[in-house]
Amino acid sequence: MNKQSAIRESLVSRTAAMGLMFVLAIYFLLPIYFLIVAATKAQGDLASTFGLAFANFNLFENLDTLFGRSDGIFAQWALNSVIYSVLGAAVGTLICAVCGYALAKFRFRGREFLFSVILGGILVPSTALALPLFLLFSATGLVNTYLAVFLPSIVSPFGVYLARVFTNAAVPDELLESARLDGAGEFRTFFSVAFKLLTPSLVTIFLFQFVSIWNNFFLPMVMLQNESLFPITLGLYQWNGQTARISLLQQSVITGSLVSIVPLIIVFILLQRYWRTGLAAGSLK
């Protein structure tokens, strides 16, 4: 192959690669762009104007309507989503970290057995647990309470797996040994030495759990009847099912969808590097 044709080939591949990636980028952005455009339109303009072009700017009125519906139920849903996912992920990350640390650093009989039970737990999807949990919780009167969604959400076997991998990678035995020689108990050693070294990894675990709780739909749908306990996903799903009867609700579903994804997308872009650490660790075997 002479030099000139090699250059031509690489120019062709470059153009083809960029072209393909642009088409895919448009595909990934299209629904979000559509949602942004639609959220700025009045209900009447939704069907009568072209979906990808802006019409009369009506976003603030739409937001007003959205938050005013049923005595501000949307704000309540948003608050619930934040409670379930921030609190659930915080508690979940802490117990995952403590457990993963112990599985990484303590030697005891049954350790590998416990770890393989956790690995098995990763393969059991949370959707499969929702119906049996409903049966159990209805026997104990927990159905239709905050706890019914919160308690199962704090358990993340994948988080323990990550915590163990990260502890092995980031916490050297010598540091723990010297803390112990200084007379620190195991809990002091964990919180004063290991916790600091693990902080970036804990952010990763927190993010994964946060997103999985935020996106959860089946569990709250099975557990909750009381609207005021709904997370955003369930609330918008319910509204979406009523648009055939109450057509004005459509605009609120659109604006509500936009409001619910914007904070998450911002958090995502800001905290990008933590995702990559987690996904890299997840693919190690």
Place this chain on the structure above:
Amino acid sequence: MTDIATSATRVAAVPGGRRRRLNGGGPRAGTIAAFLTPFFLPFFLFHLVPVAYAFWQSLLVVRREGGQYGTSYTTFGGFEQYLLVVQNTEFWGSIGRIGLFGVVQVPVMLFVALIMALLLDSPLLKLKSFFRITAFMPYAVPGVIAAIMWSFLYSPQLSPVVDLLNGIGVEADFLGPNAVLWSAANVSTWLWTGYNMLIMFSSLQAIPQELYEAARIDGASNWAIAWRIKVPIIAPSVILTTVFSIIGTLQLYGEPAVLRQISSNISSTYTPNMLAYAVASGNNYQQAAAISVVIAVITFVLSFGFMRLTSKRAGL
């Protein structure tokens, strides 16, 4: 080396607590339990107990005494519920639908993800972080919200896509009886391609560059390096994403449930999980539990089977 060996023999000779200490830290059993319990107690209560309870429920049947309006009582029925599941045509319908969905959607999605990961890892592209972020962004969108967004793009009244296609003379019906399954598949593809791409991309980034040097000197093209060196090395990641995708497909609920709100072509028993929920809503908990157990078993068999098969093929 000798150091470790001698200290190991010395440690072995010392009885009791000192040995544990030198062995790399061995706290008392109570302390270990205190570290493990905060996770294992809820894990036991909210993961293991429900699985056992569902299995127990699936072995029960409700019988009636004294005809249709007589009193009902629950009793042990062995595998009776499972027999009903196997005989249920709606169940096999949902499995068939989801099987077709998975056989097409999973390979398409993972192939696109792999191509994107390889391109992002190659010297061919500019604007790499832009492409990476846009592909990963859908992962921030809850499945239900994604389905709501796409359902506007499918809707004949609102969709700019339908408008554009009509403009060039193509009659598009995304919600028709045959199309709606692929419209649901598209929502899953949109949601998960970037996530899978990032898993593959992360393992590509972990490959040391020196591995390519020899191939380059031998005159291998970028394509040859990608397919002959990179893909085999990241095969475990590709297998992992496949297993996650199989599990996800069998669990489908939210996305088809949203599309059901705008299309009459999705029944209430469209996917196995929708069927289980519909049966449970009819208060037939034992039958619903049996369906859940069967779904879980199929999931396990498929994901383990796939891992076994591929690791044997790859000679791992």
